[in-house]
Amino acid sequence: MAEINQKIKDKLPHLPTDPGIYIWKNADGEIIYIGKALNLSNRIRSYLVDSIKDPKTTQLVRHIADLDYIITNTEAEAFILEANLIKTHQPRYNIMLKDDKRYPYVKLSLGEPFPRIMVSRELIKDGGKYYGPYTDVRSLRRILRTLEWIFPLRTCSRVIPEDKIRYKKACINYQLGKCPAPCVGYISRDEYLKIVNRFLQFFKGKYQDLLDEFRQEMNTAAENLEFEQAAKLRDHIIALEKIQKRQSVSQEDDRNLDIIGFYMEENHAIAVVLKMINGKILNQENYPLKNIENTDREQILSAFLQIYYAPVEDFPDEILLPFRPAEYDKLNEWLGKRLILPQKGDKVKLLVMAKRNAFNLIEEQKLAHLKKANRTIFPIQELKEKLNLPKLPRKIVCMDISTIQGTDTVSSAVFYENGKPKKKNYRHFIIRSIDSQNDFAAMAETMERFLAEIDKDTELEPDLFIIDGGKGQLGISYQILNQSKYPNIPIISLAKRIEEIYTPQNSEPLILSRSSASLRLITGIRDEAHRFAINFHRSRRSKRTLISELEDIKGIGEQSRFLLLKSFGSVDKIKESSVEELASVKGIGDLTAQRIYDFFHPDTISDS
Incomplete structure (x- = not known):
């Protein structure tokens, strides 16, 4: 059995055999994984055996420090609860939507006498109608700009009773033609609800019905010599026809379908959802996925379906899948037998189209990742060449001292990996070996204490040390380093005056061009070490001042x-x-x- 702490051992004998969800936590009490089980006792114990070979699960077990669980009546309930809790807590080891900031929905507040349109990132059971989610916020804004003109509904938060006018003046949206101003009684509730119903028809994809209604009203307005109204309706017709033409893919089937595209390559995976309503594709949603390392595509697709459909109230008529996901039968039961695995015909063509979109997005993602990696690696490569280092300085530690006339002297050591700060590896020290200003002795103590930290955690061993200071600070630090177990770690110092770089091997400083990417990298790291040291020093000084009054x-x-x-x-x-x-x-x-x-x-x- 894997090594576990006493807290978990005490819980094992009392684990229930019911269905439910289990929650693994780390030593800080943070939720790191949520899972479901038909038998909680058996599933939880399976993590604590020595036969685990999956690297991801092995890594998870290393960080387990505590356990919670919730019993459910059925496995189906556990299924839904797991998906909701994963979305809420976003545990580190669960498969998740990358950059999930709760994608926005268009909401129509049907629970109000005069419903309003708004954007919401939460799905709340309040009687409102939700459309989305929209992964492309620009697309959402474009849609809303069109809709507020064709279907002018209020967007304000005013409370408007059904039978009482509470406001004397309409807002600017009325002047712009974006709202019929029910707040001041410029439109009856019946007329307002007529616009609401048309809005609902639009999202059901019933474009032709709307066009027929608008044309009939336009002709009536023209016959009654209401030419301004007729012109407005004509413009609505043109806008709707443009939207209709954009839906180039259509089917004779008037059911609502979700077409799931999936593509995976190395550690990149993406799911695409094409929303087909009344035979027309109205929207495409793209979901990059994370935490997928060492996980097969069947498990990833299963996890995505749980995350995606957990908050949904109105499922489509059918959900087309490219392949059979893990736990297919449970998923299908939960989703009301809507999962379809087409083998031929038009539905297969739709799946091919969705997969092609997913593939293209993966290629874009890889290209963006490559560009970002190049931007990160170039300064490190340049630094290696300029300093003649034995290997790429992917891990850099920079040290700085902060003091005022020798009082409250502290130091910092910041840690960068691949050009980015890794704050969990930051360290700060209260300097205890001196009682007056002596930057050299303070830097020596800092180096000694950081090397002791490396002894405790080898992840802290850098490829390069940077000392904030000149020759003197470098000399004393190099001396300490040379006498330690780590004499081969390269070390330099960076003097602030004209950003001179000193090395132990050369008496003359190296001066890099101000436009050099490697200089920008190390001065940025130096500035961060300075900021970290100053903040710690201020905190210490403030605390001492407070206590000294009481003393x-x-x-x-x-x-x-x-x-x-x-x-x-x-x-x-x-x-x-x-x-x-x-x-x-x-x-x-x-x-x-x-x-x-x-x-x-x-x-x-x-x-x-």
Whole structure:
């Protein structure tokens, strides 16, 4: 059995055999994986055996520190709960939608007397009608600009009762022709709901019905010599016809279909959902996927379907799949037997089209990734050449000292990997070996203590050390490094005046061009080390200033100071407190409370 802590061991004998979901947490209490099970006890114990060979699961088990579970009545309930919790918590080891910021929906608030259009990133069961999600926000904005003109509905948050006019003046949207102003009674509820119904027809893909209605109304308006209204309706017809023409792919089948395209290559995977409504493809949604390493395509597709359909209330008539996903029968039961695996005919052609779109998106994703990698790797390659380093300095550590005239001296060590900060590997130190200003000794202590950190965690071993300073700081740091277990790690220093680079091998500094990518890289790292050190120094100085005021009060020891600051949060709050409030702190008696109060309010002490 894999090594597990006592907290989990204590829970194992009491695990239920019911269906449900299990939640693995790390040592910080963070949820790192959520899964479902027909038998919770068996599934949870399966993680704790030595026979696990999957690298991803092995990595997960290494970080497991605690366990929670939720029992459900059926496996189907567990299925839905798992999908919802994954979307909410986004655990590190679950397959997820990449960049999932909760894609936006168009919402029509049907629960209100005068429904309004809005964009929502949450699906709430409030009687509203939701359309989407839209992975392309620009496309969504374009659609809304067209819709607010063809179907002018309110977008404001005004509360408009059904039978009472509450406002005297319409907003700017009325002047722009984007809203019929029900708030001031310029349109009846019946007429307003007529526009709402047309909006609903649009999203059902019933373009032809809408065109027929608009044409009939246009002709009636023209016969009645209402030429302005007739012209407006003509423009609506033209706009709708343009939208209709854009839906070039159509089928005679008037059912609503979701066509799922999927493509996977190395560690890139993407799912595409083509939304076909009344035989016309109205929207394409693209979902790059993450956390897919060492996972087969059947599991990835299954996880995507759970994430995608978990918040959906109205399923399409059919969901066309390119291949059979893992847990197909459970998925199909949950989705009301809507999953289809076409073998021939027009539906296969639709799947081919969806897959082609997914393939093209993967190619774009790979190209973007390659461009980004080139932007990152070029400065590192240039730095290797300029400094004549034995290998690419992918891992760089930069150290800096912060002090004011030798007081509260601290240091920082920031860690960069592939040109990016890796903040979990940052370290800061309170310098204890000196009691006056001595940057050389402070840097020596910093190097010694960081090397000790490497002894505890080899991931911290860099390919290059950068010291913020000149020859002196470099010399003492190089001496410490040379006497350690890591004498072969290259080291340089960077002097601020004209960004001179010193190396132990050369007495003359190296000066790089101001436009050099490698110089921009190391000065950026140096500036981050400076920022990190200064922030820590300010924090230390502020804390010392707070405590020093309390130290001046006779009879107030370290424990009392700690209790007071913990209770009130700051010295200012202590100053503002009454004797009774001070005495209410556990461990602070009436006499001590009076002494503290008198110290901060000397004018209240009587002459007697």
